[in-house]
Amino acid sequence: xxxxxxxxxxxxxxxxxxxxxxxxxxxxxxxxxxxxxxxxxxxxxxxxxxxxxxxxxxxxxxxxxxxxxxxxxxxxxxxxxxxxxxxxxxxxxxxxxxxxxxxxxxxxxxxxxxxxxxxxxxxxxxxxxxxxxxxxxxxxxxxxxxxxxxxxxxxxxxxxxxxxxxxxxxxxxxxxxxxxxxxxxxxxxxxxxxxxxxxxxxxxxxxxxxxxxxxxxxxxxxxxxxxxxxxxxxxxxxxxxxxxxxxxxxxxxxxx
Numbered sequence: 001x002x003x004x005x006x007x008x009x010x011x012x013x014x015x016x017x018x019x020x021x022x023x024x025x026x027x028x029x030x031x032x033x034x035x036x037x038x039x040x041x042x043x044x045x046x047x048x049x050x051x052x053x054x055x056x057x058x059x060x061x062x063x064x065x066x067x068x069x070x071x072x073x074x075x076x077x078x079x080x081x082x083x084x085x086x087x088x089x090x091x092x093x094x095x096x097x098x099x100x101x102x103x104x105x106x107x108x109x110x111x112x113x114x115x116x117x118x119x120x121x122x123x124x125x126x127x128x129x130x131x132x133x134x135x136x137x138x139x140x141x142x143x144x145x146x147x148x149x150x151x152x153x154x155x156x157x158x159x160x161x162x163x164x165x166x167x168x169x170x171x172x173x174x175x176x177x178x179x180x181x182x183x184x185x186x187x188x189x190x191x192x193x194x195x196x197x198x199x200x201x202x203x204x205x206x207x208x209x210x211x212x213x214x215x216x217x218x219x220x221x222x223x224x225x226x227x228x229x230x231x232x233x234x235x236x237x238x239x240x241x242x243x244x245x246x247x248x249x250x251x252x253x254x255x256x
């Protein structure tokens with residue numbers, strides 16, 4: 001019952017937001033070149049969906065491939081850093097500095113190396129999604145209780161046993177929290193690269209639409225990106241509840 005109320009509340013908030021947006025555009029006679037009404041954007045989505053779908057599929061494919069590579073690499077780096085306090089302190093400043101570089105500045109370099117197309121977009125999505133995964137996995141491993149490790153060592157458990165049987169399972173809540181952030185960042189990286197180095201995808205479509213002053217089409221691209229991001233976020237939230245339900249057990253008992 002509580003979950004239904006939450007979903008109903010979210011739906012009402014979303015409908016209220018778009019209703020207020022529609023009413024404000026009508027009340028103040030805002031030009032579609034400045035801010036199109038949601039009804040106009042939906043009309044564009046419906047009427048031009050056959051042309052928009054290949055771009056949406058391209059962006060989704062590029063994002064998922066880059067995201068998968070970023071998560072895989074991020075988990076490995078996070079395991080290496082988080083399993084050693086020395087490595088954590090030494091490598092973390094480098095990671096922060098690397099993450100602080102604007103990714104839009106990296107795309108031209110990737111174009112020089114790999115040419116225009118899908119590859120720079122995949123690499124950009126991978127790069128931008130690595131940092132949250134590394135930080136959360138490393139933090140989860142670094143916060144494993146030393147007392148628990150000492151107990152396991154008395155039972156002659158190796159470092160590998162402790163890592164795979166205790167450290168990584170206890171890191172799962174941190175990992176899924178980073179996945180929900182990283183997947184949205186991966187979309188950002190893909191769109192940035194598509195506006196610079198691709199002739200397909202939602203980013204490229206939005207760039208062409210803005211150059212033609214087709215603002216409703218630009219907002220239609222934003223709606224597609226938002227829908228894809230929300231869908232993937234919901235998928236990871238569902239998987240998180242199934243995999244890390246034990247982490248919320250105390251909260252459920254407290255609420256009960």
